[in-house]
Amino acid sequence: MRLLAELDMAERKITLEELSQHVKDTDTWMAINGTVWDITGFAELHPGGPDIIQEYSGGDASGPYNSVHSLKLAEKNFEASQKIGVLEAKCVDDKLPTENTRNPRLETDLPDLDEIINLNDLEVVAEKCLNERSWAYFSGASNDGFTKLDNSEYYRKILLRPRVARAVQDVNTRTKILDDVYDTPIFNAPASLMMLAHPDAEMALAKGLAASGSTIIIPTLSSFSTEEIIEALPADHPFYFQLYVSPNEAALEKMIDTLCKIRPKAIMITADLPIFSKREANERYEKRIAKQKLASGPKVTTATGKKGGQARSAGVSIDPNLCWSNIKCLKERTGIPIFIKGIQCAEDAMQAWKIGCKGIYISNHGGRAADTAQPTILTLAEIRLHCPFILEEMEVIIDGGVRRGSDVLKAICLGAKGVCLGRPFFYALMYGEEGVRYIMQCEFKRPPAHFYFVQVFKPRLTAELLVLKDELETAMQLCGITSLSEAHIGLLNTKALYRDVETPGSLPSKL
Numbered sequence: 001m002r003l004l005a006e007l008d009m010a011e012r013k014i015t016l017e018e019l020s021q022h023v024k025d026t027d028t029w030m031a032i033n034g035t036v037w038d039i040t041g042f043a044e045l046h047p048g049g050p051d052i053i054q055e056y057s058g059g060d061a062s063g064p065y066n067s068v069h070s071l072k073l074a075e076k077n078f079e080a081s082q083k084i085g086v087l088e089a090k091c092v093d094d095k096l097p098t099e100n101t102r103n104p105r106l107e108t109d110l111p112d113l114d115e116i117i118n119l120n121d122l123e124v125v126a127e128k129c130l131n132e133r134s135w136a137y138f139s140g141a142s143n144d145g146f147t148k149l150d151n152s153e154y155y156r157k158i159l160l161r162p163r164v165a166r167a168v169q170d171v172n173t174r175t176k177i178l179d180d181v182y183d184t185p186i187f188n189a190p191a192s193l194m195m196l197a198h199p200d201a202e203m204a205l206a207k208g209l210a211a212s213g214s215t216i217i218i219p220t221l222s223s224f225s226t227e228e229i230i231e232a233l234p235a236d237h238p239f240y241f242q243l244y245v246s247p248n249e250a251a252l253e254k255m256i257d258t259l260c261k262i263r264p265k266a267i268m269i270t271a272d273l274p275i276f277s278k279r280e281a282n283e284r285y286e287k288r289i290a291k292q293k294l295a296s297g298p299k300v301t302t303a304t305g306k307k308g309g310q311a312r313s314a315g316v317s318i319d320p321n322l323c324w325s326n327i328k329c330l331k332e333r334t335g336i337p338i339f340i341k342g343i344q345c346a347e348d349a350m351q352a353w354k355i356g357c358k359g360i361y362i363s364n365h366g367g368r369a370a371d372t373a374q375p376t377i378l379t380l381a382e383i384r385l386h387c388p389f390i391l392e393e394m395e396v397i398i399d400g401g402v403r404r405g406s407d408v409l410k411a412i413c414l415g416a417k418g419v420c421l422g423r424p425f426f427y428a429l430m431y432g433e434e435g436v437r438y439i440m441q442c443e444f445k446r447p448p449a450h451f452y453f454v455q456v457f458k459p460r461l462t463a464e465l466l467v468l469k470d471e472l473e474t475a476m477q478l479c480g481i482t483s484l485s486e487a488h489i490g491l492l493n494t495k496a497l498y499r500d501v502e503t504p505g506s507l508p509s510k511l
């Protein structure tokens with residue numbers, strides 16, 4: 001009987017007029033792609049902040065929803081009992097992203113991939129071809145962006161000390177992390193809202209990385225559901241999961257259940273963003289759009305103040321009170337290896353080791369957390385100097401400003417097992433899976449045309465045109481090694497780097 005009642009409910013026809021009556025905080029409905037949901041209480045839980053939910057309460061949110069979420073995500077995240085019925089008439093074309101998320105220049109100006117010979121070229125193309133919203137979001141950093149800049153520039157302070165006459169013709173870039181061997185030490189740095197780059201978002205990323213002998217770190221705030229992304233990987237392919245610990249108890253419990261079910265190789269808990277930082281490029285963009293909307297119609301909520309703006313209010317999905325005891329508890333409850341993402345000093349690397357984490361992920365959120373935080377490669381040098389046993393006893397990965405194969409080699413010589421890239425994968429995704437394979441060195445067999453806003457199809461790639469892995473292999477060979485197990489500090493001149501290494505005041509003792 002109950003089932004029948006639910007079925008009736010789900011098929012109930014709702015008019016726009018009826019939908020528009022449900023706008024109170026205690027009674028909120030919203031239509032997404034023809035389905036009307038009861039979303040009462042959801043505004044405060046929405047990872048993208050309450051403003052957008054309030055703006056579309058009692059209306060059809062398909063346009064903004066489809067610009068950053070997969071069609072199935074709502075079905076996965078809401079309970080069946082929240083389904084009120086079906087909208088009698090659709091207000092918007094739910095297949096097309098809205099104007100401010102379309103990237104028209106991707107259709108006309110995107111050059112052939114083979115014109116891009118390094119990741120700096122890719123960034124230039126991204127700035128030219130992405131729309132204002134996507135570019136502000138991807139390229140932005142906190143405040144003045146000093147840490148973002150330093151992340152890359154500090155790699156230049158490290159000089160190579162190549163060895164010669166070492167028979168380097170056959171080279172491989174394999175690395176082993178937690179008992180799994182990958183063909184390359186290069187992974188994605190987990191990042192939210194990838195659909196702003198391409199409609200296939202994490203699906204394309206997962207496929208491209210897996211095909212390149214790497215794997216995906218699935219972000220908490222993905223555009224596709226975790227289950228959809230795992231299905232895009234080959235059967236039994238290892239994957240990682242980046243976790244933002246939610247301040248909402250029910251949401252956290254649901255997440256723990258999901259993690260115990262999907263069992264990633266490790267949970268990477270992001271700890272460097274306890275509150276949302278000031279992202280000025282986003283704020284400028286959002287204020288401008290809010291003004292435009294105000295000028296063209298009455299119904300708009302403007303984002304102001306500390307909690308304002310999508311970029312800053314996204315902090316509702318992050319617990320500002322996360323502490324080491326919560327992390328320990330998560331480790332014990334899930335039984336899944338934990339890495340701490342956002343380690344920025346030797347003291348915290350030691351703390352992670354002390355509570356039994358399996359890995360540290362050195363990161364400063366690509367300069368999107370505390371601006372003027374020290375660059376990540378300096379943190380790696382600090383750990384190497386003050387608690388070198390961490391590099392032996394834990395898995396160490398690093399991100400931030402890595403743009404060249406030689407940067408990857410330098411990080412590995414200093415003791416990292418893997419290196420992650422954030423923004424370059426967003427930019428590669430302008431070309432979908434093909435772009436990911438291009439920077440990872442893996443040929444692409446074109447699928448049937450199905451993209452809805454990247455309509456430009458490029459010629460097939462040839463092996464010698466491929467970017468990052470090729471640069472890594474070349475850097476290794478020019479330094480006289482053929483395997484990453486031969487990478488060592490002696491291949492580097494780190495004098496300029498070590499000059500800036502801090503001496504921690506009170507390093508907890510190992511015992």
Ligand SMILES: Cc1cc2nc3c(=O)[nH]c(=O)nc-3n(C[C@H](O)[C@H](O)[C@H](O)COP(=O)(O)O)c2cc1C
Pocket residue numbers: 137138139151189190191192219220221242270341363364365366367368399400401402420421422423424
């Ligand atoms: C647009 C964008 C979104 C991001 N979203 C997340 C996220 O959801 N979770 C997270 O842990 N890190 C996130 N990050 C940080 C990345 O994981 C990574 O630390 C950073 O991008 C590395 O620097 P890079 O972009 O210079 O390679 C994001 C970074 C960018 C650029």
